[in-house]
Amino acid sequence: MGRRTRAALLLAAGLVGSLITGTSPAAADESVCGHVVRGEILDKYKELGGQNSPLGCPTTPEHTTPDGRGAYTHFQGGSIYWTASTGAHPVWGTIRDSWAGQGWERGKLGYPVGDELKNPDGQGVRQQFQGGTYYWHPTKSNGAHAVGGRIGQLWGQWGHEGGRFGYPVTGEYDAVKVGGNLSENTGVRQRFQNDRFLLWSAGQTSAFETCHSECVGYLGVTNQPWVKQTEVYTNLANGKRSVHVTPTEAGFKDADDDLQENWRQVWANTPLFPNATQTEINSVSKQLYCHAAFAFPKPGDGRFGGPTWDLETWRADIPWDSGEALRTQCNW
Template sequence: MTLQHRAIALIKGAALTLTATLASLTVQVTPAAANETICGHQVGGAILSKYQEMRGQNSPLGCPTSDELTTPNGRGKYNTFDGGSIYWTAATGAHPIWGAIRDKWGSLGWENGKLGFPVSDELSNPDGQGRRQQFEGGTVYWHPTLSNGAHPVWGKIGELWGQYGWEIGAFGYPMSDEGWDEAYKSIYQKFSSNNLTLFWSAGNGAHGCEGECVGYSGTTGTDWFKETRVEIPVGTSKVVVRGFPTKKGFMDARTDFQGAWNQMWSLAPYPNGVSDTQHRSLYEQFACHAKFADQILPGQWNTGVSFDLESWRSDVGMDYALSPIYVIKHQCNWD
């Protein structure tokens, strides 16, 4: 983890406390520094210091286009410039914002939106191409080819994404803002690697998570699998895996457990933190579902539409898992 990414984690952890503190502030003026008239407009205080630090009119900001203004919520000050803006509060300091990240921030309500005020300047990502900027409520990421514009990442989805390495990890850059998945009653966000989706659900008991969970799914299918979905109940170390076979997958997985297993995990990252015992149990459950899958009616299988695997089930060994005698008892779902 880079120092910059460590900073993101610390900022997220302090977000609620910071928001409560900032809400009580009523800003009158920026800290001491003489005002200057630049391109016909007054710039002063910490905003002027930041502007000068960036080389003033020779910076990407260019000339100011306004005098110093108070934000509508009374918490901060800002100046607009040809190339962007600089925003300041006593708690966050002064930070410039421009380009696609500024446009996204504006579309989400500026400083009155969920992101709040910027708490960093725009930063370069480790890949040397992407950019990000941190705000009170999350971080906005942008990449010239991978992100499909600029998108914020925050909350439970942001935490899970960070656990898998942020933009240089298994999921890559965010490719969308958060959206609503009606089928699973969940919040989702698309990412660039293999068109993966991360999600958060409060739990509904009908589809997927029965309680609050986070997770991810991959739907860039193979011959044998249409989707691999991983659900992680919040506050636990449990993992639920749902593999959705094609018709060919139902048929062929019966005699090639390892090949089918490999195809399923080609769609999505293997979950973090799974122990060797849990791994063996997941594979035994998978093999059991694969071996005993049977088509009841055209398009209907005795396993349902997916092979459902739970990490908390015991490692019982393949002989027990695949026994045609014991399967009548355990139905691939032993304790």
């Protein structure tokens, strides 16, 4: 083997080794505060202002990430992470703390794919990762929390942090009684401001009809005299929507005294289902009155109609008729 051939092979091996270990290419190495910063991490560091940026001085040299796909350098005020597909991005503050607590890049959020951005309210910030977007506000978010997946899509439809649900105040967590009344009806919840929640269920036949297959929904804790909470679900396959009201004991007894007030309490902390037609509103309000009027105690335990008043938007709008209500058991 000739000298040139051996040199070419060694050069190729060096390039492959660089790709495998995830080191960031581009700029030349530079010693800063006693540590070498290099490649695209150095480019991003300089772009942010170097030592005068929130990052300050580096506290480590560049390291390869445990998955072998990227590289990172820690600084006094945060870190910069890089991969060939995501580029180099700084992570700092409460978002970095939360991301680290979820396993850094090996967690479900993966690598950052953008820098931290200021939100339209001028106070909160967000940062996008491969598996979702972190949001933080100094007073409204109770720390930094990621929003993604189906819940993130639904939240986006309601206007993100500027919409009816505001900032997330927890991350996603597994829960029971999602999509149905039974403990076996499991799914995912995420809490937002003002005791409002976004919900997701893969679907179960024992759940509400709208959640027999994959569904998303939202819930508002009302704590009104007649209503504890209101849930709204949408089936992702067929678009069917339903409303599920959990009455208080006083609600079971008295909510039929004033339909208008009962309706107000149902929606006191829960947005009305979007793009509601007048026919849907008429049907749902009559179903609500029917359930309230006929919520008699059952022999043994429970009440007629069950623990929630289940109102389906696809039901026809029928004339007021107590006989029809009794015949159908409020499920016309």
